[in-house]
Amino acid sequence: MKITFLCKGTRGDARPLLALAKQWRRSKPAWQVTLACTFSVSCTLSQEIGNDIEVVKLPDQPAQQMSSEELTKLLRAEVECCLAASHDTSIIVFNLFTLEGWFIANHLSIPCVAASPFLLNRAPPDRFYKELQAVQPEIFDSLKHASPGQVSMAEVDHWMWRLFLDDLGDACASVGLQNVPFLKDTQVLLPSPTPLLYGISPSLLRQQAFWPDSVRVCGCWEMTSPDPQLVPNKELVTLVESMSSPLIFIGFGSMETLYRQVIDWKKTVTDINSALAACNAFALWQCYTDEVRQVFKDLSPGRICHWKGSFPHCWLFQHCVGVVHHGGIGTTTSALRAGLPAVVCPFQSEQHYWAEQLSWLGVGVQCPSIKTASINDYLRSFKTILSTPLSDAAKQLQLKIQNEDGIKIALSVIEQQLKK
The missing domain is CATH 3.40.50.2000 (Glycogen Phosphorylase B;)
Incomplete structure (x- = not known):
């Protein structure tokens, strides 16, 4: 059995998912645990990662500004690496900088979980729903009239609207993944909601009544005691x-x-x-x-x-x-x-x-x-x-x-x- 954690971003973005990965490895020693993060982050966190977690190194984004062509190539390379990291996995956990994890899980027909150590406080752009209704009217109507137990507008409004971004969809399509959420061939299929977990203390962030039930404040994801491998210099x-x-x-x-x-x-x-x-x-x-x-x-x-x-x-x-x-x-x-x-x-x-x-x-x-x-x-x-x-x-x-x-x-x- 294998679990894969996909986390682009900085050291601070990767550490919380690394804490989850480390604890999963301790509690389930028979499982293979794979962590996909950027090359620079994998080097910085090498001591914390240790030897019991497989690391797949994603390409780093260069410091200088990239052209649109260079950005397209980078996004495709990232998706390819994440897809390779997810080979033979049973479940994917991804942070919100690695939304291709959702498309990969859908492609592999396996469950997935979104995990964020920070609060999402950005609403969809004003034009989002108007464009969704115009371009994908069947998806729009299905989400609006979703049955209990299906993903709905509540999840889309909170975080899943990001799955509809063009650059992400194009990168996924370039490696053979479905690039439109909830659409298989020409048929709309609404799955059960993907859980979104916040790795934030409830003392800092309270569970909000207007959030969908699939969103949960767990508490912080941090190794609470010093790792024996992490001996200070x-x-x-x-x-x-x-x-x-x-x-x-x-x-x-x-x-x-x-x-x-x-x-x-x-x-x-x-x-x-x-x-x-x-x-x-x-x-x-x-x-x-x-x-x-x-x-x-x-x-x-x-x-x-x-x-x-x-x-x-x-x-x-x-x-x-x-x-x-x-x-x-x-x-x-x-x-x-x-x-x-x-x-x-x-x-x-x-x-x-x-x-x-x-x-x-x-x-x-x-x-x-x-x-x-x-x-x-x-x-x-x-x-x-x-x-x-x-x-x-x-x-x-x-x-x-x-x-x-x-x-x-x-x-x-x-x-x-x-x-x-």
């Missing part, structure tokens, strides 16, 4: 133990790479260092790019130490009093699970939502964009997370999150799909 341990307190973690994950040419990192590091000095705090900055590492070499700021590469957050956060990050759900959850308040500097999309949520819950501060933030912005934010009220609130929320088992809930839904 000895040099890092020595560095952390030598640093003064209070210690704050700073890490912007993949945003540092995506925005390496956009942000004035020299100004950012200098301003943060000055703010730390003003409130007598220190920081460990997790670096991913040469641009940021060069800033530290040139400036040698006295309040910040930097470290290149990955390490287990669950280990490091035991030594910290707060976290400064971009608002990715992975770092957000890791910080809350550790009982740490956060300063969130959002860059894009759902990161602004999580910054607002943490502020509303009283466990975080929303800082202005790094492009515009000043020394005073950082100073106010650092002083706030170092204060007792935010620290106490984060500890209280930690107790709630620690009692959740999002991975167990998600895997139980996957098993239910297998039985169907």
Whole structure:
């Protein structure tokens, strides 16, 4: 038996599905577990992936802007790799950057589950339903009058409208997959709804009454205890133990790479260092790019130490009093699970939502964009997370999150799909 996890995107996008894959492998050692992710992510997460999970490496998207022809070739290559990864599999779990997983499962006549570590807060374009009715009137009418137990407009409105995007359909058709959802030859066939699972704590995101029943908030998907294979680097341990307190973690994950040419990192590091000095705090900055590492070499700021590469957050956060990050759900959850308040500097999309949520819950501060933030912005934010009220609130929320088992809930839904 085999289960395949398909997850394009960044490290933060892949880690939650990796946590599901690892737990499935532990609980079902006889199963083959395959993880398809980009080449760069597979390299970054190689230690976490270990040797008991088969990895299929998807092509990376180049940093420079691609022509439409180049993008078409990339999309086709991605679908081909995902199709190869799904050979002889019994079920597919895909994230919402890898929607071809739905078409592949349909082609293979096997069940599938959609899994998202972030909230979908983007509605279909205004023209979507009008175009669907004009181009595929039978599908439109069938969805509108779907019977109980069939996929309906509710699922399409929440997330499945993305399956109708032209570039995705064209890429699927180019490798012989059906490119129009719910259509076989010329006949409309509405299947049972595909479950969409949110790997988010219900303490952060409540199940909404207007969502379809197939959408479920499970709880976060994170390995709750340090993996024995993930031993912190000895040099890092020595560095952390030598640093003064209070210690704050700073890490912007993949945003540092995506925005390496956009942000004035020299100004950012200098301003943060000055703010730390003003409130007598220190920081460990997790670096991913040469641009940021060069800033530290040139400036040698006295309040910040930097470290290149990955390490287990669950280990490091035991030594910290707060976290400064971009608002990715992975770092957000890791910080809350550790009982740490956060300063969130959002860059894009759902990161602004999580910054607002943490502020509303009283466990975080929303800082202005790094492009515009000043020394005073950082100073106010650092002083706030170092204060007792935010620290106490984060500890209280930690107790709630620690009692959740999002991975167990998600895997139980996957098993239910297998039985169907």
